[in-house]
Amino acid sequence: MNSESTLVGRTRARPGAFGFLTDTTLCIGCKACEVACKQWNQLPMDDFGFTGMSYDNTGDLGATTWRHVAFIERVADRQGRRPTRLQPFQSHWLMLSDVCKHCVNAGCMEACPTGAIIRTEFDTVVIQQDICNGCGYCVPACPFGVPALSPLDGKAHKCTLCYDRLKDGLEPACSKACPTDAIQFGPVHALMDRAKARVAELQAQGVDARIYGDEALGGTGGIGGLNAFFILTAPPEVYNLPAAPELPQRRVLPAFLTTALAALVLGVATLLSFWRTKEVRHG
Amino acid sequence: MAELRRWQHRRAPGEPVSAETRESYYGLPVIHGPHWRWPIVFYFVLGGLAGGSAVLAAAARLVGGRWARSVVRIGRYLAFLAVLPGPLLLIVDLGRPERFHHMLRVVKLRSPMSVGVWGLVGFTASAFLNALRQAAEDGLLGRRGVVQCIRRLPDRGLAAMSLLPAFFLAGYTGVLLGATAVPLWARNALRLGPLFLCSALSSAAAALSLLVGSGPDVQRVRRALERVEQVALVGELALLEAVQRGSGDVVGRPITVGLEGRAYAGARASAGLALGLHLLARVVPRRFRTVLRVLAALVAFGGAFLLRAAIVFGGRRSAEDPRATFVMTHDERH
Numbered sequence: 001m002n003s004e005s006t007l008v009g010r011t012r013a014r015p016g017a018f019g020f021l022t023d024t025t026l027c028i029g030c031k032a033c034e035v036a037c038k039q040w041n042q043l044p045m046d047d048f049g050f051t052g053m054s055y056d057n058t059g060d061l062g063a064t065t066w067r068h069v070a071f072i073e074r075v076a077d078r079q080g081r082r083p084t085r086l087q088p089f090q091s092h093w094l095m096l097s098d099v100c101k102h103c104v105n106a107g108c109m110e111a112c113p114t115g116a117i118i119r120t121e122f123d124t125v126v127i128q129q130d131i132c133n134g135c136g137y138c139v140p141a142c143p144f145g146v147p148a149l150s151p152l153d154g155k156a157h158k159c160t161l162c163y164d165r166l167k168d169g170l171e172p173a174c175s176k177a178c179p180t181d182a183i184q185f186g187p188v189h190a191l192m193d194r195a196k197a198r199v200a201e202l203q204a205q206g207v208d209a210r211i212y213g214d215e216a217l218g219g220t221g222g223i224g225g226l227n228a229f230f231i232l233t234a235p236p237e238v239y240n241l242p243a244a245p246e247l248p249q250r251r252v253l254p255a256f257l258t259t260a261l262a263a264l265v266l267g268v269a270t271l272l273s274f275w276r277t278k279e280v281r282h283g
Numbered sequence: 284m285a286e287l288r289r290w291q292h293r294r295a296p297g298e299p300v301s302a303e304t305r306e307s308y309y310g311l312p313v314i315h316g317p318h319w320r321w322p323i324v325f326y327f328v329l330g331g332l333a334g335g336s337a338v339l340a341a342a343a344r345l346v347g348g349r350w351a352r353s354v355v356r357i358g359r360y361l362a363f364l365a366v367l368p369g370p371l372l373l374i375v376d377l378g379r380p381e382r383f384h385h386m387l388r389v390v391k392l393r394s395p396m397s398v399g400v401w402g403l404v405g406f407t408a409s410a411f412l413n414a415l416r417q418a419a420e421d422g423l424l425g426r427r428g429v430v431q432c433i434r435r436l437p438d439r440g441l442a443a444m445s446l447l448p449a450f451f452l453a454g455y456t457g458v459l460l461g462a463t464a465v466p467l468w469a470r471n472a473l474r475l476g477p478l479f480l481c482s483a484l485s486s487a488a489a490a491l492s493l494l495v496g497s498g499p500d501v502q503r504v505r506r507a508l509e510r511v512e513q514v515a516l517v518g519e520l521a522l523l524e525a526v527q528r529g530s531g532d533v534v535g536r537p538i539t540v541g542l543e544g545r546a547y548a549g550a551r552a553s554a555g556l557a558l559g560l561h562l563l564a565r566v567v568p569r570r571f572r573t574v575l576r577v578l579a580a581l582v583a584f585g586g587a588f589l590l591r592a593a594i595v596f597g598g599r600r601s602a603e604d605p606r607a608t609f610v611m612t613h614d615e616r617h
Contacts, residue, residue: 051309053309054309056309059311060311060312070308072308107464110391110393110394111394111396111462111463112391112394113386113389113391113394113396113397113399113400114382114385114386114388114389115388115389115391116385131382131385131388132378132379132382132385133377133378133379133380133382133383133385133386134377134378134379134382135376135377135378135386135396136317136318136319136376136378137317137394137396137459137463139315139316139317139318140314140315140316140317140463140464140465140468140598140602141462141463141464142314142315142464143314143464143612144313144314145312145313145314145315145464146315147315148315149318149378150378153378153379154377154378154379155378155379156378217614220614237307237609238308239308240307240308240311240313240605241313242313242608242609242611242612243609243612243613243614244612244613244614245464245612246464246469246611246612248461248462248463248464248469249393249394249462251461251462251469251472251473252393252395252458252461252462254472254473255457255458255461255462255472255473255475255476256455256458256476258473258474258476258477259454259455259457259458259476259477259480260450261477262454262476262477262480262481262518263450263453263454263480265518266338266450266480266481266484266514266515266518267338267342267446267450269510269511269514269515270338270339270342270484270511271342271345271346273342273507273508273510273511273514274342274343274345274346274347274351274354274507275346275347277503277506277507277510278503279350279500279503
């Protein structure tokens, strides 16, 4: 057994952490999660445009879009090979309801210079809107492209995993609205056990299924797993998800060390040049 | 404030849909890019200039003799004046500028922006004290009262104390960019800090050599500043090359082609040209030397500006490229 197999299905989520399991094999692309999220969180509508590429006119997660259903049509490549065993007259769509991953070690939270981004008692990651001053550093610090600055109020926004609903003992709006239970809410460790059983079941049926959000895939590089994780049936890049993201703050200490080394060299050079420079004759 | 996201088709003309869905999700970005633009570029340039000037002033005060006093004086004033617009530029860049003081709620060592805010506060305080001490020394504040107390502040002590915040201010911005998911910055996380340091020192030495004027020791002062500038320019050239080579074809694309690519090439050409002009100034007749040195200083300063602009705007373009992100996060097992 290689080291990878020990990481599959493993997460560093704390006991008692809550999260989502989004099973893409059950998603029918109805976008009820997007609508329920907008309604409950009173999010304004986005740019009402037409992407012209698939049934996905939402495009991406953003400041006012905290659930986004991706539609991927798996069509034949130049050689006519189809990434599916379905008949040629049948289309082959993958659908994924994307959401904030509520990382076990969250890049956005570590980057936040104001302490606005906190970890709640449910081990979810929430931006406190009364603290955020819109510096925007969490936006590029997220390896998954989740937080975004809103042009409406200048602050950063993302999924709160319905913190207000959790406080009242309710499940988040998106999982409540999901008609096929593709989005399941619960304790992360229980969900992970369920995901492992589901992936085994799918693999027995010959489906190329995998968990995205354990320490082997998606929760890599110091992130330690994702509290909102997924079951995928294609490589993560197909869903616009990075296979092996890294916690950006892992680079802070090494980068400060090389900078300090450079400062030392330049400092010595500067001191030497002022110490050793002799008077210029015929000046 | 952030702009509204608008979708546009990114498929290259003549390419089938399958080409873009195989490698990415219809060519859409994987990550969200930073909103940083010109205010941040100017802050990086001014922060570098301020930090570099403070380093040169401190070094001149600590080991230079009386001949180097002009560097101390002008370096201290320049460090203070250059850092003053910094906080304003940063506040203007916030989505909610009136909440700027929320930056001072916490200290987070793993967040370069949090550490950076405190470093900026520390540097501003140290630059203020150094400039105040110098002003008292120069008699700009009169001769009596509080000025007597200010003159009792240890001059060499202030200079020594300013070294750490000065180096920090000049270099931390590179670490800040490296600690993001932006492919171009993440790939060069270890190189950006040293690169910004070199550029800070070369631009500060260039600015000071233009400002030292015509004292009795001006030749000696210029020679010392020139030496620093040359060391910094050599380091800058080496790091510019290392960043480009280390990035590879896909991740390094924003600093190779397009407007940012030209800015990056311009930064490299400026560093090389400034170095060349300094070398040339040694062999030509004396009457041409001043012109060449002034030219070299201006070119070096322009190069520092181009470098910051290329890195900041190149990072924005890098974040938009899903292929660059996937090169960074690839795992061949999946």
